[in-house]
Structure formats: structure tokens, C-alpha cells
Amino acid sequence: MNLPCHNDPIAAIIASHQLIPGALLPILHAIQDELRFIPPEAIGPIASALNLSRAEVHGVISFYHYFLTSPPPAHxxxxxxxxxxxxxxxxxxxxxxxxxxxxxxxxxxxxxxxxxxxxxxxxxxxxxxxxxxxxxxxxxxxxxxx
Ligand code: FES
Missing domain, CATH: 3.40.30.10 (Glutaredoxin)
Incomplete structure (x- = not known):
């Protein structure tokens, strides 16, 4: 069994949201709230936790302009x-x-x-x-x- 590593904010967010119905958007929002953007390395763990393909996760991220895939400017x-x-x-x-x-x-x-x-x-x-x-x-x- 894989225990979530709570030094890793992405793993912690996935672990605490993955059983919510329709967990993908809440997970994406929580990651962006925490990190200010969704790093590419989050896509794989999200996809496997939710039993989705990486392309499906990527598709949702790119559909919503609100989600950022690189750090926003500081100001x-x-x-x-x-x-x-x-x-x-x-x-x-x-x-x-x-x-x-x-x-x-x-x-x-x-x-x-x-x-x-x-x-x-x-x-x-x-x-x-x-x-x-x-x-x-x-x-x-x-x-x-x-
Ligand atoms: S038009 Fe610019 S502050 Fe009102």
C-alpha cells in the first residue's frame, strides 16, 4: 500500500480529495490554490489516482483558462x-x-x-x-x- 507523503503537497491534496465524486476539478483547484499553478508533474499522479488517462487530465486543465500550467508573474x-x-x-x-x-x-x-x-x-x-x-x-x- 502506498501511503501519501505529506511533504508532497500534490500527493496530500490527491489523497484528501480522491474519494469525492467528481474529484478532478476540486483537486485541480486545491493544487492551484496551494502552488499558484498546476505543475506538469501533477498530471501523472492525478490521472492514476482517478483512473483517468493523462490526456484526459491535461484536456481538462487546458479547457479551463483559469488553470495555469506555469508559475504566474509575482505581481x-x-x-x-x-x-x-x-x-x-x-x-x-x-x-x-x-x-x-x-x-x-x-x-x-x-x-x-x-x-x-x-x-x-x-x-x-x-x-x-x-x-x-x-x-x-x-x-x-x-x-x-x-
Ligand atoms: S474611469 Fe478610470 S477610475 Fe473611473
Whole structure:
């Protein structure tokens, strides 16, 4: 009998979920919650625990865009692309952000700072009146925090 190794988070998650009906999605969610993505080496153990083929597990992972197969960037940046921010240059800010750093950049539509646009959010911190220089200063500081 194979005892789950609890130093291995993937094995521990599989062991604690595999008897749940429809265990595949709960296992995938739990692994991503724990590791921030689903490493390729998780596919084999999941497939054998659930009596599925590796292709079936891989198919489910790739069907749902929510599941990541490599570590996400350490920081998430949301730039407001709604009207007030657009009129104050958020499009340029978006292009600048996409070309500069190792973070994922997403558009959002109004952060409630329209009077101080353009606005953006780095992780859960709001920032107003973001010029390209201010963006560079803020993101340089991220390097010290990741
Ligand atoms: S339009 Fe950008 S914060 Fe409202």
C-alpha cells in the first residue's frame, strides 16, 4: 500500500480529495490554490489516482483558462481603461506596462478614481494620476518585495 507523503503537497491534496465524486476539478483547484499553478508533474499522479488517462487530465486543465500550467508573474497590474482614464492616457500606460516588466497586466473598467485618472492597481493597492514615470517608480519598488 502506498501511503501519501505529506511533504508532497500534490500527493496530500490527491489523497484528501480522491474519494469525492467528481474529484478532478476540486483537486485541480486545491493544487492551484496551494502552488499558484498546476505543475506538469501533477498530471501523472492525478490521472492514476482517478483512473483517468493523462490526456484526459491535461484536456481538462487546458479547457479551463483559469488553470495555469506555469508559475504566474509575482505581481498583477490592473490598468483602468474606462472613459475618464482613457482620456488621460491609460492606453499609453497599458502599452508601456506590457512592454516593461515581469508582471501580468490586465485592463479593468473603472476603479472609482475617475477624478484622479489615469488609475491602476498593483496587486490590491490603488494608485491615481499614474504617469509613465510614476509607473516606473512604483514597479521598481516591486522588485524589492517579490
Ligand atoms: S474611469 Fe478610470 S477610475 Fe473611473
Amino acid at each position: 498583477q497590474i490592473h490598468i483602468c481603461c474606462a472613459e475618464a482614464c482613457q482620456s488621460m492616457g491609460s492606453e499609453r500606460l497599458m502599452q508601456h506596462a506590457k512592454s516593461t516588466g515581469d508582471f501580468s497586466v490586465h485592463p479593468v473598467y473603472c476603479l472609482g478614481l475617475c477624478a484622479n485618472s489615469p488609475a491602476m492597481m498593483i496587486d490590491d493597492q490603488l494608485h491615481a494620476r499614474v504617469t509613465l514615470d510614476k509607473f516606473d517608480r512604483l514597479t521598481e519598488m516591486l522588485g524589492d518585495q517579490s
